[in-house]
Amino acid sequence: MKQSQLFTKTRKEAPADEVSKNAQLLIRAGFIQKEMAGVYDYLPLGLRVIENIKKIIRQEMNMIGGQEVSLSTLQDPEIWKKTDRWDDTKVDVWFKTKLKNDTELGLGCTHEEPMTRMVSEYVHSYKDLPLYTYQFQTKFRNETRAKSGIMRGREFLMKDMYSFDTTQEGLDAFYEKAISAYKNIYDRAGIGDKTYLTFASGGMFSKFSHEFQTICDAGEDHIFIDESKNMAVNDEVMQDEILQDLGMTRETLVQKKSIEVGNIFKYGTRYTEELGMRFTDEEGNVKTPVTGAYGIGIGRLMGTIVELLSDERGIVWPESVAPFRVHLLSVGNSPEVTFACDTLYEKLKTLGVETLYDDRELRPGEKFADSDLIGIPYRVVVSEKTLAGGVIEVKKRTEEKAEMMSEEEFLRKI
RNA sequence: CGGGGUGUAGUAUAUCGGUAGUAUGCAUGUUUUGGGAACAUGAGGGCCGGGUUCGAUUCCCGGCACCCCGACCA
Helix, strand or coil, X not given: CEHHHCCCCCCCCCCCCCCCHHHHHHXXXXXXXXXXXXXXXXXXXXXXXXXXXXXXXXXXXXXXXXXXXCCCCEECHHHHHHCCCCCCCCCCCCEEEECCCCCEEEECCCCHHHHHHHHHCCCCEHHHCCEEEEEEEEEECCCCCCECHHHECCEEEEEEEEEEECCHHHHHHHHXXXXXXXXXXXXXXXXXXXXXXXXXXXXXXXXXXXXXXXXXXXCCEEEEEECCCCEEEEHHHCCHHHHHHHCCCHHHCEEEEEEEEEEEEEEECHHHHHCCCCEECCCCCEECCEEEEEEEEHHHHHXXXXXXXXXXXXXXXXXXXXXXXXXXXXXXXXXHHHHHHHHHHHHHHHCCCCEEEECCCCCHHHHXXXXXXXXXXXXXXXXXXXXXXXXEEEEECCCXXXXXXXXXXXXXXX
């Protein structure tokens, strides 16, 4: 894409009402726009990052047998009453609204109930199981206090997967697969080395739930890490008998602030039982599927990447989620430079290399500053100087020094 | 939900009970062109409602919005 066509602009100054680094940088660079507290718009650059994150997650979910769906946002209170989660004193984050005839509706804050009801239309036999469904869906949560930029909003995109197995063993096996898929996701998103599988309180149907917590000072959570086991416990389960169960000791644990970038639960038969989902097994017995849920907040993951991977000049996107692979800058406005740049841009396009081409008639300093702020992995400069040498200048956002190389060498590399 | 704070051009901010200033951004022109250029000209502003006052952007009250701390996060 030509940057002259990109309608968003960068800003030198961060907005006064944002304190978090992720919101400041993302707004300054033109990835997101604030609509109101806890509610953000995603602009062209931001949406590209979101789509890249979704692509990674989608691949990993499909790999473990997930089938993608998209359930409605408007929610029928009926099913939520069955599981006793419609009452505002039970679930206090509901946004509720009404039809013209006064019928109440909810705006989905999670989807256990509708997903269970939906799949139970199709699942009647053990032959129909196991079934793993997932979606990317906008959740609405009436948070009393939105904060931390896109990390804790009132409207946000979430990947939620739900598993339906015939047996507890089936659930347990899938749960382990989900854990490894999640690890792949964080690795691929560039934050794997700071993300820990974390034991958290499990609710009523399993001993623990698991969170994926990324070490970051901007986080709201506190976890205790056992480096040798590559695992952690959330402070809510920091009890001696639990530590003993897990083979951990207080002495070896290190406390850190962290961001919850994922959360997975085993529900057992809780929702399927209450919503009347049943199947018939091989012997003709009527049984209840055993379930789990697996969530990742997409915006929060994006915010975490920004918090973790940025420097004083701007964002440093990992290649896997960057809005573009190459940021091509024309330096100088001579016809020769413009021609060489246009030509290289067309080549990159033909080769399918996602390129943002800064073709604006601006001074070099401004282009460099914008490039650093936006954080695209490879910066390529074409100028009179590089033309004279028959080369182009290539600089990785993660590195300080630029390299001169021939176009061919760069194209091969990329 | 409890406590605290703030609302001034697109953005960031200053001042003031008496015609609201600066920077940046924007527009136009000239000169510039490897790390957010220089000059000139121009457009652009007091959250909403009420009160006090000769006069309110300023003081007071109410509302709304936003921010921070805490609680909450099924």
